[in-house]
């Protein structure tokens with residue numbers, strides 16, 4: 746138990762409230778009905794003028810999100826633990842969190858199969874196909890490519906490469922560190938942090954992964970995937986709730 750009236754307790758409680766509101770807002774946005782709950786309401790604004798803070802998940806006006814980030818305790822805590830550049834635009838981070846959570850699963854299978862058709866048949870592909878989180882990340886990236894007309898010729902190839910890198914991240918611990926049933930979901934748990942660092946080091950000399958910036962690429966991939974994991978949990982929770990109603 747955190748001591749009463751302590752700052753830490755206050756921060757944690759606020760985060761809990763934000764998480765609840767976030768989940769509610771995502772349901773509203775996905776179903777297109779109801780009202781979203783925001784940090785500070787402004788009557789003349791529409792739901793689309795708001796996005797979530799990528800750190801504490803509180804919904805803010807896009808135009809004032811930058812101001813919020815200056816005081817966001819969750820953000821402060823995050824940057825105390827990491828060396829990531831602070832310049833990632835707040836709205837960009839928030840938008841990617843929200844799109845990810847809202848994304849419906851109607852055409853997911855089509856997108857995955859389209860991607861897999863173009864992928865070499867090997868062990869990495871087998872892992873990709875059976876890993877829920879990798880598939881989800883692949884779907885989000887495919888969906889982000891937009892319509893066929895806007896697609897550039899190597900777009901799909903880049904998605905394929907990123908997906909295969911995630912596959913390799915799961916394959917290495919399976920083969921070398923005696924975690925035969927490793928999944929991406931299990932590997933991004935904090936207890937596997939050192940293992941992930943080792944995997945990243947091994948991938949540096951991997952023939953298939955381009956060596957340039959590979960550490961950074963893996964870092965970005967894993968951050969995205971953690972976000973997907975959180976949003977997937979939101980999905981599951983709300984579909985369970987619907988079943989109980």
Ligand SMILES: [Zn+2]
Pocket residue numbers: 798799800801802803813814817818819820
């Ligand atoms: Zn925040």
